[in-house]
Amino acid sequence: xxxxxxxxxxxxxxxxxxxxxxxxxxxxxxxxxxxxxxxxxxxxxxxxxxxxxxxxxxxxxxxxxxxxxxxxxxxxxxxxxxxxxxxxxxxxxxxxxxxxxxxxxxxxxxxxxxxxxxxxxxxxxxxxxxxxxxxxxxxxxxxxxxxxxxxxxxxxxxxxxxxxxxxxxxxxxxxxxxxxxxxxxxxxxxxxxxxxxxxxxxxxxxxxxxxxxxxxxxxxxxxxxxxxxxxxxxxxxxxxxxxxxxxxxxxxxxxxxxx
Amino acid sequence: xxxxxxxxxxxxxxxxxxxxxxxxxxxxxxxxxxxxxxxxxxxxxxxxxxxxxxxxxxxxxxxxxxxxxxxxxxxxxxxxxxxxxxxxxxxxxxxxxxxxxxxxxxxxxxxxxxxxxxxxxxxxxxxxxxxxxxxxxxxxxxxxxxxxxxxxxxxxxxxxxxxxxxxxxxxxxxxxxxxxxxxxxxxxxxxxxxxxxxxxxxxxxxxxxxxxxxxxxxxxxxxxxxxxxxxxxxxxxxxxxxxxxxxxxxxxxxxxxxx
DNA sequence: TTCGCGCATTTACATAGGTTATCCTTGATA
DNA sequence: TATCAAGGATAACCTATGTAAATGCGCGAA
Numbered sequence: 001x002x003x004x005x006x007x008x009x010x011x012x013x014x015x016x017x018x019x020x021x022x023x024x025x026x027x028x029x030x031x032x033x034x035x036x037x038x039x040x041x042x043x044x045x046x047x048x049x050x051x052x053x054x055x056x057x058x059x060x061x062x063x064x065x066x067x068x069x070x071x072x073x074x075x076x077x078x079x080x081x082x083x084x085x086x087x088x089x090x091x092x093x094x095x096x097x098x099x100x101x102x103x104x105x106x107x108x109x110x111x112x113x114x115x116x117x118x119x120x121x122x123x124x125x126x127x128x129x130x131x132x133x134x135x136x137x138x139x140x141x142x143x144x145x146x147x148x149x150x151x152x153x154x155x156x157x158x159x160x161x162x163x164x165x166x167x168x169x170x171x172x173x174x175x176x177x178x179x180x181x182x183x184x185x186x187x188x189x190x191x192x193x194x195x196x197x198x199x200x201x202x203x204x205x206x207x208x209x210x211x212x213x214x215x216x217x218x219x220x221x222x223x224x225x226x227x228x229x230x231x232x233x234x235x236x237x238x239x240x241x242x243x244x245x246x247x248x249x250x251x252x253x254x255x256x257x258x259x
Numbered sequence: 260x261x262x263x264x265x266x267x268x269x270x271x272x273x274x275x276x277x278x279x280x281x282x283x284x285x286x287x288x289x290x291x292x293x294x295x296x297x298x299x300x301x302x303x304x305x306x307x308x309x310x311x312x313x314x315x316x317x318x319x320x321x322x323x324x325x326x327x328x329x330x331x332x333x334x335x336x337x338x339x340x341x342x343x344x345x346x347x348x349x350x351x352x353x354x355x356x357x358x359x360x361x362x363x364x365x366x367x368x369x370x371x372x373x374x375x376x377x378x379x380x381x382x383x384x385x386x387x388x389x390x391x392x393x394x395x396x397x398x399x400x401x402x403x404x405x406x407x408x409x410x411x412x413x414x415x416x417x418x419x420x421x422x423x424x425x426x427x428x429x430x431x432x433x434x435x436x437x438x439x440x441x442x443x444x445x446x447x448x449x450x451x452x453x454x455x456x457x458x459x460x461x462x463x464x465x466x467x468x469x470x471x472x473x474x475x476x477x478x479x480x481x482x483x484x485x486x487x488x489x490x491x492x493x494x495x496x497x498x499x500x501x502x503x504x505x506x507x508x509x510x511x512x513x514x515x516x517x518x
Numbered sequence: 519t520t521c522g523c524g525c526a527t528t529t530a531c532a533t534a535g536g537t538t539a540t541c542c543t544t545g546a547t548a
Numbered sequence: 549t550a551t552c553a554a555g556g557a558t559a560a561c562c563t564a565t566g567t568a569a570a571t572g573c574g575c576g577a578a
Contacts, residue, residue: 069407072495077410079403091396099497100403123385136395137350143402144338144359148328150409151336151454155535186555195410197536202557204535218556219544236331238358414565445525456566461527477526478574 009035009061009111012085012173017131019172027125035059035111041104048089048102055115057090063108064184068192069100078193080142081166085173087135090118106184150195153236155204158194160213160235167225168239183216183223268294268320268370271432275344276390278431286384294318294370300363307348307361314374316349322367323443327451328359337452339401340425344432346394349377365443409454412495414463417453419472419494426484427498442475442482 010032017023023031038061041047047058047065065082079100082088088102090113122129145165149158166183170176185193187201194201208214213231215224225231232239269291276282282290297320300306306317306324324341338359341347347361349372381388404424408417425442429435444452446460453460467473472490474483484490491498 067403069403071407071411075411077407079406091399099400099499126382136399140350140395140399140402141358143399143406144326144328147338147402147405147409148330148336150406151452152330152334188555193410198556199537199558200535206557240358446527447525457526458528458567459565462565465527 008032009038009109012061013059016085016173017134020134021127021131023127023131024125027128030121030125030128034113034117035061038109038111041108041110043104043107046101046103047110057113057115057118058088059111059113060084060086060088061109061111064105065102065108066105066189066193067100067102076192077195078189080139080146081169081193083166083169083173084175087132090132091136105189155194155196155200156207157235158196159190159201159204160208160231161237162190162194163214163223163225164228164232164235164237167228179226179228180222180224183221185221267291268297268368271320271344272318275432276386276393279393280386280390282386282390283384286387289380289384289387293372293376294320297368297370300367300369302363302366305360305362306369316372316374316377317347318370318372319343319345319347320368320370323364324361324367325364325448325452326359326361335451336454337448339398339405340428340452342425342428342432343434346391349391350395364448414453414455414459415466416494417455418449418460418463419467419490420496421449421453422473422482422484423487423491423494423496426487438485438487439481439483442480444480 010028013031013035014023014028017031060082062084065088067079067082067088068076069079070076082102118132122132142165149161153161163183167176167179167181170181171178175181187198187205190196191198191201196204205214205216209216212226213234214226216222231237269287272290272294273282273287276290319341321343324347326338326341326347327335328338329335341361377391381391401424408420412420422442426435426438426440429440430437434440446457446464449455449464450457450460455463464473464475468475471485472493473485475481490496
């Protein structure tokens with residue numbers, strides 16, 4: 001299974017961490033070892049069920065997933081999207097407070113990390129431990145952004161803002177063009193993410209299209225953002241928010257050593 | 260400054276961590292050492308400014324604070340409340356991605372932890388490092404809950420749900436009676452937290468009062484929840500969500516060793 | 519004592535967004 | 549080829565929540 005051709009499944013994680021943290025040879029090898037055995041999960045399958053304690057964390061190799069909660073009246077709120085290169089479940093693996101579920105939106109490939117393994121690695125490799133901390137901080141920033149979106153923006157801004165964030169995050173892992181990407185989300189999922197009704201998401205998408213902000217082909221699920229500048233301006237999207245979250249153009253030294 | 264009378268400023272933190280993690284004598288002493296020099300911050304003062312990099316974390320000894328963001332149009336969204344016993348700023352202290360600000364709502368007392376100190380402690384004391392991880396996980400759960408509140412609940416549910424969460428969190432640090440606590444929040448702050456207008460918060464509070472769900476004396480700022488059961492039911496509040504976040508009644512062994 | 523300011527309260531009115539229902543397209547399945 | 553289900557699009561109507569404006573109350577400053 002292992003290969004040394006220079007492109008293997010560990011690359012995405014190494015690249016992501018390296019944008020902020022200098023990993024030693026040895027640490028990179030650890031990551032490679034961890035990503036040797038992968039499992040696939042089908043679209044629509046739950047990986048972590050609410051209340052079911054999982055004792056593993058997962059590295060998401062490819063595909064999209066959501067973290068969500070169900071509310072008593074049957075509604076669903078999507079907390080965040082998990083994209084290639086993201087890690088999830090380590091919180092739950094340490095404490096039994098997984099109160100949200102994770103579900104694959106597309107077929108996905110993940111690498112499973114047993115809890116003991118994580119603890120072991122954190123003990124032995126400072127930078128990997130730091131990388132984990134960094135991933136958590138990143139996640140926190142994304143959640144905070146989602147709170148602002150829901151609390152202080154209208155439907156148009158929410159949608160535009162989310163689409164920009166996704167573009168940005170996908171670009172960081174090389175899964176998007178300069179203004180275009182594959183968006184495997186139904187309007188229902190957008191609604192459950194943005195706290196809107198399906199109908200209103202539809203209305204709002206139409207408005208975005210009419211305003212020449214986006215093009216979205218429902219067949220191919222290809223989204224193109226026609227005017228990033230205007231859309232960012234219109235939706236209050238702050239480029240710098242995600243730049244901090246691991247822009248590959250920053251040198252690790254600069255990032256770590258600052259202050 | 261140190262005292263051994265059995266009640267000192269470290270107690271609140273030790274008690275909080277101990278509900279989930281067994282701290283050694285030595286580790287408790289470290290916490291005590293950390294909480295020896297405190298600083299006070301006045302009501303309305305910012306502790307961490309957006310974009311200003313702070314290289315310290317803080318332990319909140321007493322008083323209330325908010326974590327918030329401002330949106331381009333001048334609005335403010337409160338991300339979360341910081342209550343006695345909470346830790347904040349360690350994320351920002353490690354990476355320069357403090358994109359939200361922290362402000363004291365009441366006069367507060369905090370203990371400052373320089374970044375190096377944190378790193379040093381995490382290296383040397385496994386359980387303290389674990390405690391920190393746990394605090395982060397807790398915070399994450401609270402943010403997720405806030406997202407659900409904003410995304411999938413109406414004004415009445417949002418308010419009731421938040422008031423229950425605050426009761427619950429305050430009880431964990433012994434700052435609330437069985438159904439009553441000091442709530443130093445103006446309606447404007449509630450509005451900025453819940454993504455509502457001030458007027459609507461006012462309307463909704465009235466409704467809660469009329470329904471005999473709460474009593475709130477604007478003079479003393481004393482809030483009493485008259486019927487926890489009914490309010491939890493009505494607002495979809497899940498008792499278990501915060502029970503997991505450090506209920507002192509759980510034995511640490513049970514919590515840690517499970518699985 | 520009075521002024522002024524922050525905060526709570528209320529009313530009248532405006533609108534963003536929810537609900538319900540129908541129809542269309544497409545693609546999988548029999 | 550017919551059927552069915554999922555997702556998208558639209559229209560008519562309804563309501564929760566926002567906006568604007570005015571009023572009152574308490575409290576600290578002069």
